[in-house]
Amino acid sequence: MANHEAREGPSEDAWNAADYDDQCAFVYEYGERVTELLDLDEGTRVLDLGCGTGHLSRELVDRGARVVGVDRSAEMVARARDRYGGVEGLRFVQGDARDLVAAVGTDSTRTFDAVFSNAALHWIPGPAHDAVLDGVRRLLKPGGVFVAELGGRKNVESIVEAVRRELDDRGYDAEQPWYFPSIGEYTPRLEAHGLEVRDAQLFDRPTTLDGDAEGLRDWLAMFGDGLFPSLSDEAYDAVVDGVEARLEADQYRAGSWVVDYRRLRFRAVRTEATPE
Ligand code: BEZ
Numbered sequence: 001m002a003n004h005e006a007r008e009g010p011s012e013d014a015w016n017a018a019d020y021d022d023q024c025a026f027v028y029e030y031g032e033r034v035t036e037l038l039d040l041d042e043g044t045r046v047l048d049l050g051c052g053t054g055h056l057s058r059e060l061v062d063r064g065a066r067v068v069g070v071d072r073s074a075e076m077v078a079r080a081r082d083r084y085g086g087v088e089g090l091r092f093v094q095g096d097a098r099d100l101v102a103a104v105g106t107d108s109t110r111t112f113d114a115v116f117s118n119a120a121l122h123w124i125p126g127p128a129h130d131a132v133l134d135g136v137r138r139l140l141k142p143g144g145v146f147v148a149e150l151g152g153r154k155n156v157e158s159i160v161e162a163v164r165r166e167l168d169d170r171g172y173d174a175e176q177p178w179y180f181p182s183i184g185e186y187t188p189r190l191e192a193h194g195l196e197v198r199d200a201q202l203f204d205r206p207t208t209l210d211g212d213a214e215g216l217r218d219w220l221a222m223f224g225d226g227l228f229p230s231l232s233d234e235a236y237d238a239v240v241d242g243v244e245a246r247l248e249a250d251q252y253r254a255g256s257w258v259v260d261y262r263r264l265r266f267r268a269v270r271t272e273a274t275p276e
Contacts, residue, residue: 016222017053017079023210023218028055030205031118034149037267040065044113047104047139049097049132049148050120054080054090060116061090068112070095070103071120097121098128100135109138117148122155126179129186133193140270146195152202152264153182158247159220159259163227166242170235177226181264195268207261215257216244 020027035056038046042064048057051069053076060067066089071077077094084090095103097120115136124132136146155178164174181189187197209215217240220227228236244252251258 015073015075017073017075019222020076021053021079023222026207026210027119028052030207031056031149032059034118034147034265035059035063035116037147037265038065038114038116038145040114045111046114046116047100047112049100049115049117049136050123051080051092052076052120054084054092056116056118057090057092058084058087061087065089065114067091068093068104068108070097070100072096097124097135098131100132101138104139110141112139113141113144115140115144115146115148117146117150119149119151121148121150122178122180124179126181129179129189130193133189133195137194137270142270142272144270146190146268146270147266149263149265151178151180152262153180153185154260155180155262156259157262158251159216159224159243160227162243162246163220163224163239165246166239167229169242170239172229172231175227175229180262183264183266186264187266190266190268194271196271197266197268200264200266202262202264205261205263207259209257209259211257212255213252216240216247216251216259219257219259 040060040063044065046060046065046067048060048067048069051057051071054069057067057069057080069080069090069092071080071094074094077092080092093103101109121132140146160176167174183200183202187200190197209219211218220240231239
């Protein structure tokens with residue numbers, strides 16, 4: 001999914017966790033605002049779904065929670081354990097969001113007060129979200145809360161469109177590796193899984209990338225490989241040059257790239273009546 005050889009086209013979950021920490025601090029810095037949507041008491045049990053390198057899991061523990069962080073990427077989980085493995089009340093497991101109960105443990109159903117997720121759910125293909133939401137419901141206690149933020153409808157659309165056009169000009173098709181739902185699309189899915197939506201917002205959050213002039217190129221290398229088919233190094237570089245040229249006038253300001261992030265944020269509660 002990220003930061004691997006874009007030239008070879010999309011592959012599975014090969015993240016470079018160290019580069020992610022170096023270049024993408026903004027992901028978890030913005031995520032701190034999402035953690036604030038959780039009411040935490042001492043000992044509140046939280047599952048951090050798509051915990052990455054664990055910074056927000058750690059933040060939740062600092063605020064009193066006991067946290068299990070789950071991520072599909074072995075490299076992310078290894079780095080999270082390296083950094084925070086000794087922290088009391090915090091553990092990390094590797095596992096697939098589509099089979100959360102298996103990842104966290106079958107004895108964990110109905111044991112979490114909250115499931116939290118920041119900037120992770122959009123990596124999961126749309127049709128698979130029913131399996132994800134089923135797992136979230138099963139892990140939550142009745143009355144437990146699911147708080148999440150993901151890329152919303154038209155997230156990073158200028159980048160997706162510029163890549164599509166540059167590829168099209170060269171006779172290639174672009175891929176769409178992400179799922180960016182609207183409120184109208186996602187909230188019925190939550191409710192179909194016994195997760196009653198109490199609040200949902202879709203909003204623009206223009207985001208300044210790290211890396212100055214290289215920021216967009218670095219972002220594409222870190223996150224964007226799923227957009228590209230198999231390309232030679234030369235063809236890949238030419239597409240990225242073209243993307244930069246297309247976006248420069250609107251999105252390169254005072255030496256930094258500013259990207260059109262849009263967020264879907266919601267808070268939903270597991271209703272008492274839902275079974276398991
Ligand atoms: C996001 O957080 O919205 C995002 C990050 C990487 C790729 C696409 C979207």
